[in-house]
Amino acid sequence: MSSLEVSEEVRQYLKTPTFDNWQWEDAEIMVLLQVMYTDLDLTVTFNIEPEVLQRFLFEVYRRYNNIPFHNFKHCFCVTQMMYGLIWLTDLRSKMDSMDLLIMLSSAVCHDLDHTGYNNAYQINARTELALRYNDISPLENHHCAVAFEILERRDSNIFRNLSTDQYKRIREGIITCILATDMTRHNEVLNKFKSIVPVFDFSSREHKDLLMMVLIKVSDISNEARPMEVAEPWLDCLLQEFFNQSDVEKLEGLPISPFMDRDKVTKPSSQIGFIRFVLLPLFIELANLFPCLEPLWSSQHLEHLETYLLKRKCAAFERIFISCVDSFCFSSEAFSS
Numbered sequence: 001m002s003s004l005e006v007s008e009e010v011r012q013y014l015k016t017p018t019f020d021n022w023q024w025e026d027a028e029i030m031v032l033l034q035v036m037y038t039d040l041d042l043t044v045t046f047n048i049e050p051e052v053l054q055r056f057l058f059e060v061y062r063r064y065n066n067i068p069f070h071n072f073k074h075c076f077c078v079t080q081m082m083y084g085l086i087w088l089t090d091l092r093s094k095m096d097s098m099d100l101l102i103m104l105s106s107a108v109c110h111d112l113d114h115t116g117y118n119n120a121y122q123i124n125a126r127t128e129l130a131l132r133y134n135d136i137s138p139l140e141n142h143h144c145a146v147a148f149e150i151l152e153r154r155d156s157n158i159f160r161n162l163s164t165d166q167y168k169r170i171r172e173g174i175i176t177c178i179l180a181t182d183m184t185r186h187n188e189v190l191n192k193f194k195s196i197v198p199v200f201d202f203s204s205r206e207h208k209d210l211l212m213m214v215l216i217k218v219s220d221i222s223n224e225a226r227p228m229e230v231a232e233p234w235l236d237c238l239l240q241e242f243f244n245q246s247d248v249e250k251l252e253g254l255p256i257s258p259f260m261d262r263d264k265v266t267k268p269s270s271q272i273g274f275i276r277f278v279l280l281p282l283f284i285e286l287a288n289l290f291p292c293l294e295p296l297w298s299s300q301h302l303e304h305l306e307t308y309l310l311k312r313k314c315a316a317f318e319r320i321f322i323s324c325v326d327s328f329c330f331s332s333e334a335f336s337s
């Protein structure tokens with residue numbers, strides 16, 4: 001399959017957040033990634049030659065590891081959600097092409113060479129990455145460094161026809177976006193974004209940078225915003241990676257993250273808190289800026305939350321569910337006023 005052979009139907013489907021990644025092989029996924037660059041006009045605008053784009057994507061593919069969750073398919077899902085969000089919110093009319101190139105490329109590169117062990121492990125186990133980056137977002141710094149290693153090679157440098165100033169801007173942008181995916185910075189990024197949403201100005205560089213950080217974060221944790229048949233296998237993959245880590249932590253006598261411990265975690269318990277306290281607050285804030293996203297997400301999230309709560313037969317089901325519905329009603333009211 002080449003990018004020219006992708007049907008119009010698939011091109012349109014690719015722009016939707018209900019896209020099912022599980023139907024596609026890695027080779028096809030690579031073509032779909034090319035389609036994203038082409039259909040956003042990035043290949044023409046930045047003179048990205050097809051063979052350079054293919055080589056870049058192949059190098060990216062090679063540098064994702066064969067691990068349960070943070071693999072090439074995850075890279076694709078995050079990029080596809082970013083791509084879908086760009087279309088859904090009509091960002092092409094609000095941001096310049098350089099911003100779109102930064103967003104898409106950051107998503108592609110955001111977990112390069114992830115080892116399957118999170119930052120807490122890296123720091124506690126005093127890994128090479130933790131030592132190199134002085135415990136400061138070791139993984140995210142590494143993902144970013146690997147991205148620019150790939151881009152240092154001329155035959156895989158999709159930015160090779162950019163001016164020095166453009167390259168500088170794209171490097172800054174990608175670093176900012178990828179470093180924002182460190183979940184320990186979640187509240188910092190969310191709170192900054194919250195404070196600017198009421199006065200958001202698309203002519204402000206600072207505002208747009210924050211929006212780009214929020215968009216990559218949302219895309220990164222957006223599995224639960226997808227249909228249940230797409231989301232649930234991803235949760236199995238994530239738990240498998242978490243359990244692998246906690247098993248190693250037990251063996252090595254390192255502190256164990258409670259949400260990774262196979263003896264303590266169940267699928268519903270892991271997701272209920274995550275959806276309520278991490279996902280919903282972030283998505284609600286983004287939907288405050290883009291009301292068009294609200295109906296789409298509220299139904300998916302609430303449906304998933306309901307499913308997990310029912311599975312757990314949670315006594316507090318009604319109270320929690322109603323409070324989440326209230327949050328959405330509240331945000332909906334804010335849109336209409």
Ligand SMILES: [Zn+2]
Pocket residue numbers: 074078110111220
């Ligand atoms: Zn990720």
